[in-house]
Amino acid sequence: MTHPPARPRLAALAVAAICAATLLSPAAQASSHREAPFITTQPKVDGTDFYMFRSYEANRATHVTLIANYLPLQDPYGGPNYFALDPNALYEIHVDNNGDAIEDITFQFRFKNNLADITLPVGGKNVSIPLIQAGVISAGNTATLNLKETFTVDVLTGDRRAGQRAAVTNAAGGGREFTKPVDFIGTKTFGSEANYDAYAAQYVYSVNVPGCGTPARMFVGQRKDPFVVALGRTFDLVNLNPLAPTGGIDDLADKNVTTLALEVPIACLTAGNEPVIGGWTTASLRQVQLLDGTPRSGYQTTEKTGGPWVQVSRLGMPLVNEVVIGLKDKDRFNGSKPKDDGQFADYVTNPTLPALLEVLFGSAGVKAPTNFPRNDLVTAFLTGVPGLNRPANVKASEMLRLNTTTAPKAKGAQNTLGVLGGDNAGFPNGRRPGDDVVDAALRVSMGVLCTLNTPAAFGCVPGDAPSGALPLTDGGTNISDALFNATFPYLLTPIPGAK
Numbered sequence: 001m002t003h004p005p006a007r008p009r010l011a012a013l014a015v016a017a018i019c020a021a022t023l024l025s026p027a028a029q030a031s032s033h034r035e036a037p038f039i040t041t042q043p044k045v046d047g048t049d050f051y052m053f054r055s056y057e058a059n060r061a062t063h064v065t066l067i068a069n070y071l072p073l074q075d076p077y078g079g080p081n082y083f084a085l086d087p088n089a090l091y092e093i094h095v096d097n098n099g100d101a102i103e104d105i106t107f108q109f110r111f112k113n114n115l116a117d118i119t120l121p122v123g124g125k126n127v128s129i130p131l132i133q134a135g136v137i138s139a140g141n142t143a144t145l146n147l148k149e150t151f152t153v154d155v156l157t158g159d160r161r162a163g164q165r166a167a168v169t170n171a172a173g174g175g176r177e178f179t180k181p182v183d184f185i186g187t188k189t190f191g192s193e194a195n196y197d198a199y200a201a202q203y204v205y206s207v208n209v210p211g212c213g214t215p216a217r218m219f220v221g222q223r224k225d226p227f228v229v230a231l232g233r234t235f236d237l238v239n240l241n242p243l244a245p246t247g248g249i250d251d252l253a254d255k256n257v258t259t260l261a262l263e264v265p266i267a268c269l270t271a272g273n274e275p276v277i278g279g280w281t282t283a284s285l286r287q288v289q290l291l292d293g294t295p296r297s298g299y300q301t302t303e304k305t306g307g308p309w310v311q312v313s314r315l316g317m318p319l320v321n322e323v324v325i326g327l328k329d330k331d332r333f334n335g336s337k338p339k340d341d342g343q344f345a346d347y348v349t350n351p352t353l354p355a356l357l358e359v360l361f362g363s364a365g366v367k368a369p370t371n372f373p374r375n376d377l378v379t380a381f382l383t384g385v386p387g388l389n390r391p392a393n394v395k396a397s398e399m400l401r402l403n404t405t406t407a408p409k410a411k412g413a414q415n416t417l418g419v420l421g422g423d424n425a426g427f428p429n430g431r432r433p434g435d436d437v438v439d440a441a442l443r444v445s446m447g448v449l450c451t452l453n454t455p456a457a458f459g460c461v462p463g464d465a466p467s468g469a470l471p472l473t474d475g476g477t478n479i480s481d482a483l484f485n486a487t488f489p490y491l492l493t494p495i496p497g498a499k
Helices: 004-024 193-201 327-334 338-349 353-364 375-383 437-445 448-452
Strands: 047-054 063-074 089-096 105-115 119-122 125-128 147-157 164-167 178-180 205-208 216-224 256-265 276-292 302-315 400-403
Touching: 047 276, 047 302, 047 400, 063 089, 063 216, 063 276, 089 256, 178 216, 302 327, 327 338, 338 375, 375 437, 375 448, 437 448
Parallel strands: none
Antiparallel strands: 047 063, 063 256, 089 105, 089 276, 105 147, 119 125, 147 164, 147 178, 205 216, 216 256, 276 302, 276 400
């Protein structure tokens, strides 16, 4: 940027890079919806968003809520098989409670499909039905459900593979197998949206977490996708006005996701005198997958798996793999661990997104910051902010970080820009469903932290960020209170397949 003669070449390279990312990688969709080439082939293990925040439901402020959403872009009408999770996969939520970039607590979810094989008498023969339901389903009647998903959860302390393992159990009866509600097939199947709410609510469990003296809560099931973004326009060469205050399009308004939600007492997640915890979610598949559809199996396609687990999806802070990590390293990032994030340091200290935005919107006054390395981004995304959410002994690594001593704010009192809006209980101090992380991340990437003129904290001053004070948005696509609830699991009822 400081060498004008090279600018035409820079512009050409930047536009070429955007075109390559757009045309060669349909995987590039935010927040983490189809964000890397390989994961587009495995949607059941594609993590879309991760949330971690002090619970703001009344009388629950002593708890932290962790939400991992999977299986993106679910069309509500996506039958007849809908959106079961992968029984051959391992879904995990990790917590680092000492700042060393290594998991100290891991919650592992495994799923199982149970076929009832409901039949109907037809011409003197009992014939298996082709649907996953044979009639109306309600909170008091699930006998007509032909395919039921169940799951188990283990908690590991220490290493995610070799640590001490114990089962999460139902506080009512002590069982370790839980039921996942079927997706919202439609209002004829459930009668109404209120009836589906009542049906799904029976699967909010009070659970015992080993080593934790106070029960936690858990819910796994389909929800309305809470992420808000002008998805198509963003990846069409940012085909929107980044200075538009309102009027944007939410391309996920008609999509659902599958949610893994835990609400755990703070004391069961923190360690010693360190109040800051880090969190992220991953999904893994077995190294070997063998399909059998031969005469030996009766031409029934079955899958056999074996070998060690291979991590294929990773998500902590939003938007990292989409707009920070280079296309060639997106699959590598999804398979990596926070402790090894030094290999991706250049993508943070010398980011391409601000340069691309300057190329596209320089005529509107959008200029990239000039401070390199970008220590302000290292602080925001890799270490946490001093006095806000930085652990005392932190190793730079990508994950959500939450200071559990920051009091939560109730729905209605939250600022969607989180810390940038004066609300220290929001992003990047954790992440709530109502945090507009797209707008916040855009502004941070363009240097808003430099405008605070605190070089000791962020390593830059206002002169380093000519556009740092601009109110950048994804075309004015905004989050509102109507898009999330005030009670666990906080995300809205899924959109029905038919009304």
